[in-house]
Each structure stands twice: as C-alpha cells, then as structure tokens.
Amino acid sequence: MNPKAKRLPQESEPSDGIGLSLGQQVRAHVLEKIDSGEWREGDRIPSESQLAEQFDASRMTIHIALRDLAVEGVLVRRQGAGTFVAARRRQSTFLELRNIHSEIEERGNRHTTDVISLERVHCDMGLATEMNVAPGSELYHSVLLHRENGRPLQIEDRFVNPRFSPDFLEQDYTQITPHQHLMATGPLEEVEHIIQAVPADERCRELLVMASSDPVLLLRRRTWSRGMVATSARLYHPGSRFSMAGRMVVAR
Secondary structure (H helix, E strand, O other): OOOOOEEEEEEEEHHHOOOOOHHHHHHHHHHHHHHOOOOOOOEOOOOHHHHHHHOOOHHHHHHHHHHHHHHOOOOEEEEOOOOEEEEOOEEEOOOOOOOHHHHHHHOOOOEEEEEHHHEEOOOOOOHHHHHHHOOEEEEEEEEEEOOOOOOEEEEEEEOOOOOOOOHHHOOOOOOHHHHHHHHHHHHOOOOEEEEEEEEHHHHHHHOOOOOOOEEEEEEEEEEEEEEEEEEEEEEEEHHHHHHEOOOOOOOO
C-alpha cells in the first residue's frame, strides 16, 4: 500500500462509524473529486489497481464501484484505454417554474439566447384546443435557442395568448427571457407538465448539435393565468447531456 495513503477499514467494515462500506467510500471519493472540479469532464481517473492500492481494497470492489458509476452516466469506461469522467448532464427542475437564465448562472456559467423566430400565427384545431381558444384565433409564437457557455442547451418553442400578453412580440429576448416577461405580466394560477423522450427531427439535430441517434428530452408546459391558458411551450433538450429532477414535500 502507498505509505502516503491513509489505510481505510477492510471491505466488510463500516467506515469511521458512519456506515459506509469500502465500495461506498470509493464511490464517494470519485464523486467528491468530480464535484470539486479536481477531475474534469474527459479526465482519465486512476486505474482500478491504483484505487485498489489507495483504498487497500480488492480489484473486484473497485471494479463494481466504477461499473455502477458508469451505468449512472458519471464515468465512461473504454476498453484498453481506461476510465474517464463523463460529460455532465445539465439538470433542470420541473416541479417548479424557473428561469433558465437563473439556472445556468447558478451553475457558474453564461447564458445567451438566439432568437430564431417571433411571429403571429392563426391556430388550427389542435392548437386551438391546446390553448382553449376558437380555431383560427391569432396567437403569438416564439422559437428561441438557449445556450450555456455557447453550447446549445434548449429549444424553447412557445405559443402565447395575446389577451394575456399583448406586448409579447415587442420584447428583446436576447436581454430578457420569456419567463421573466410573462411572470411580470400576470399571476401564475396553474401549471401542467408532460415529459417525453422523442426522436430528434432535422431542426432539433441542427439547432442542438446532436447526432442522429441521440434522443430529445421534451418538456411540454402549459400555464394558466387570469382564468385563461396563457402559454403553451415545448422545451427540447439534448437527452444525452441533460436531465430533469424534482423534489417535493409530502404533507402528512
């Protein structure tokens, strides 16, 4: 064992009374190195034999810990090359309405927006049903591409009821987000979320810079305000590098 490395308890023992097995210690060690930024995306981590020596563990214990982290998408294992830190998936909350600009900045990154289109449209029967308006009614339509540190992260395809936001098309969405404008326009009364994994069409692949085999994670969101459907948005994300999470307190 490396004399500089701290000897840890044997594999059958808990660690320092906190109930962690040696395999769990290895897992925690890897995650801490990644979360702290010491090991970055694409970095090769120590080999199984090096980790086995550091933790005074069997190769099988190390193998299982790294295998499980690879299954979870934290690591990438390449035959004959070693184990590497995987590209981290950007995570977004979906049980609450949050501004994508704030989410990106909270990660310490830079948010920018490309305005793809801003237009007036007349809705067909399907869209009229979705927005609870008469067929042929005029709606406002926006398509924006949100970037994190210049990398495409989300296509925001949104329909807005003009009765709710008459000046929606007049905003500069390179400076503010639709979320900021709409939340300032009226009180939020109800939110509906539907999450789907869908095949990427040509537009999604091009805007999100995705391989043809990559899935798209689609969040469909409708909001109600002042007794009407205010907006209906489809938020497209690259499924290979994005995930969503939610947490709620259950009343007892």
